[in-house]
Amino acid sequence: MSAPIPDPSVPAIDVQDLHKYFGENQVLRGIDFHVDAGSVVCVIGPSGSGKSTLLRCVNRLEEPTSGKIFVEGVEVTDPDVNLDELRSRIGMVFQSFNLFPHLTVLNNLTIAQQKVKKRSKDEAVEVARRTLEKVGLAHREDAYPAHLSGGQQQRIAIARALSMSPDLMLFDEPTSALDPELVGDVLDVMRNLASEGMTMMVVTHEMGFAREVGDNLVFMDGGVIVEEGDPAEVLGNPQHERTQSFLSKVL
Amino acid sequence: MSRRQRAQAGRLVQYAILAVAVVVIALVADWTTLRTQFFNSQILPSLFPELITTALKNTILYTACAFAFGLALGLVLALMRLSSIGPYRWISTTFVEFFRGVPALIVFIGFYYGLPVAFPGRVLPGGTLGVVTVALGLVGAAYMAETIRAGIQAVPKGQMEAARSLGMTHSRAMISIVVPQAFRIILPPLTNELILLTKDSSLVYVVGLGLADSELTDFGRRNLSQYVNLTPLFAAALCYLLITVPLSIVVRRMEARSEKAR
Ligand SMILES: Nc1ncnc2c1ncn2[C@@H]1O[C@H](COP(=O)(O)OP(=O)(O)OP(=O)(O)O)[C@@H](O)[C@H]1O
Ligand SMILES: [Mg+2]
Numbered sequence: 001m002s003a004p005i006p007d008p009s010v011p012a013i014d015v016q017d018l019h020k021y022f023g024e025n026q027v028l029r030g031i032d033f034h035v036d037a038g039s040v041v042c043v044i045g046p047s048g049s050g051k052s053t054l055l056r057c058v059n060r061l062e063e064p065t066s067g068k069i070f071v072e073g074v075e076v077t078d079p080d081v082n083l084d085e086l087r088s089r090i091g092m093v094f095q096s097f098n099l100f101p102h103l104t105v106l107n108n109l110t111i112a113q114q115k116v117k118k119r120s121k122d123e124a125v126e127v128a129r130r131t132l133e134k135v136g137l138a139h140r141e142d143a144y145p146a147h148l149s150g151g152q153q154q155r156i157a158i159a160r161a162l163s164m165s166p167d168l169m170l171f172d173e174p175t176s177a178l179d180p181e182l183v184g185d186v187l188d189v190m191r192n193l194a195s196e197g198m199t200m201m202v203v204t205h206e207m208g209f210a211r212e213v214g215d216n217l218v219f220m221d222g223g224v225i226v227e228e229g230d231p232a233e234v235l236g237n238p239q240h241e242r243t244q245s246f247l248s249k250v251l
Numbered sequence: 252m253s254r255r256q257r258a259q260a261g262r263l264v265q266y267a268i269l270a271v272a273v274v275v276i277a278l279v280a281d282w283t284t285l286r287t288q289f290f291n292s293q294i295l296p297s298l299f300p301e302l303i304t305t306a307l308k309n310t311i312l313y314t315a316c317a318f319a320f321g322l323a324l325g326l327v328l329a330l331m332r333l334s335s336i337g338p339y340r341w342i343s344t345t346f347v348e349f350f351r352g353v354p355a356l357i358v359f360i361g362f363y364y365g366l367p368v369a370f371p372g373r374v375l376p377g378g379t380l381g382v383v384t385v386a387l388g389l390v391g392a393a394y395m396a397e398t399i400r401a402g403i404q405a406v407p408k409g410q411m412e413a414a415r416s417l418g419m420t421h422s423r424a425m426i427s428i429v430v431p432q433a434f435r436i437i438l439p440p441l442t443n444e445l446i447l448l449t450k451d452s453s454l455v456y457v458v459g460l461g462l463a464d465s466e467l468t469d470f471g472r473r474n475l476s477q478y479v480n481l482t483p484l485f486a487a488a489l490c491y492l493l494i495t496v497p498l499s500i501v502v503r504r505m506e507a508r509s510e511k512a513r
Contacts, residue, residue, distance in 0.1 A: 084418045087417065115423055
């Protein structure tokens with residue numbers, strides 16, 4: 001499957017002055033940020049800083065309180081937007097995999113293709129097999145998720161998102177729930193995806209991945225973007241005191 | 252006495268009490284009368300084949316129809332209860348509270364005598380079967396709605412989120428992803444509900460049954476008065492156990508299995 005051809009003139013994700021409250025609790029305090037088509041942006045920051053909330057606002061799994069978000073030029077925050085169609089073009093990978101446990105691996109990959117993309121069964125299966133091949137799990141298509149290791153489940157979850165032929169992918173700490181020895185396989189899949197030109201926004205604690213694969217690195221704390229820039233720069237020579245103290249704890 | 256000896260003595264006493272009770276009952280009971288009253292070998296053969304071909308068949312038929320209707324309605328009520336639209340929630344809550352709070356017998360009577368008054372000239376289609384299906388189904392639906400709602404809420408939130416993130420609508424995600432998982436979770440309590448409905452199908456006697464519509468309890472009572480003997484009732488009771496005991500074994504198996512899966 002060839003990755004979508006990025007149109008560099010329109011940012012894949014464009015977030016403008018985004019605010020988000022959970023009740024009284026202000027979680028995002030004015031986020032401005034964009035992801036260029038075909039680039040990989042990694043988001044890091046301490047727990048509770050609002051990374052997941054930001055990511056989940058992009059496909060409106062969370063409802064922004066104010067501000068605007070555009071995906072490929074389409075306003076996600078427009079109340080009249082066709083959210084389901086939009087979401088079908090935005091792949092999402094969760095920390096806890098969230099595979100459908102009552103369906104086989106193959107059906108996990110075909111169900112949304114058929115029900116949302118209205119692909120024929122044959123076509124859906126063909127696409128599913130091709131994506132399974134890509135994540136190295138073609139031989140497990142008849143298995144149920146419960147019979148797979150965490151690393152395999154997460155690769156299936158990535159394949160499930162990919163089989164919708166998305167234009168961009170969101171990852172929320174995809175390796176945080178995995179045993180250390182299983183992290184590598186998942187990162188390999190993501191690395192390949194990036195090298196094919198997929199647009200990716202990745203919340204992660206894997207600084208090595210961010211440095212090597214990321215085109216841009218965003219450090220968040222307390223609901224704001226404290227610092228962003230070239231990953232090697234930010235990681236190697238952080239300008240802000242908060243970034244320095246965070247990195248000194250995790251590196 | 253050591254602790255162990257004391258525990259042993261205690262157990263011995265318990266066995267002794269049991270033995271005495273059994274002996275006393277055996278001596279006091281009038282075995283000949285008991286056999287002729289409850290297990291009369293002259294009467295028993297004459298109950299066949301109607302006991303099976305009419306009574307047991309009707310009990311199963313009534314229960315199955317009421318269960319199917321109740322399950323479908325229960326699912327609708329559960330989804331209404333979880334709806335974001337207020338009136339749907341209120342209607343569902345009111346329905347559930349009403350039919351759970353009122354004796355099933357009253358529902359039957361209400362349906363049989365109340366409907367013709369409320370809708371003169373109209374009858375529920377399907378005769379006796381129609382009445383049982385609806386009356387018993389409504390009661391079953393009220394209980395099953397709560398079970399199904401709990402099952403839906405027990406499905407992890409991430410499932411709905413994953414489905415929505417793939418572009419599925421809320422209803423599509425419910426139908427294809429959440430509800431199938433909910434039913435797996437609630438299979439044991441639903442089977443228990445089926446057992447309850449099997450027994451409650453006996454309440455249909457209040458609508459007055461023709462011979463062909465007779466189910467187990469009615470059949471037992473009819474023959475009880477005909478033979479002035481309890482054997483028919485005892486036979487009917489055994490038929491109920493024939494249905495309910497295997498079901499409750501199935502439930503226990505399922506519960507043990509899901510215990511292990513955890
Ligand atoms: N659904 C919710 N309801 C109420 N508060 C929430 C909800 N989701 C998140 N929060 C709060 O918002 C804040 C930011 O949460 P978020 O999950 O975005 O942080 P995070 O940066 O992803 O942290 P972590 O690294 O632990 O995943 C936290 O204080 C959290 O308690
Ligand atoms: Mg998070």
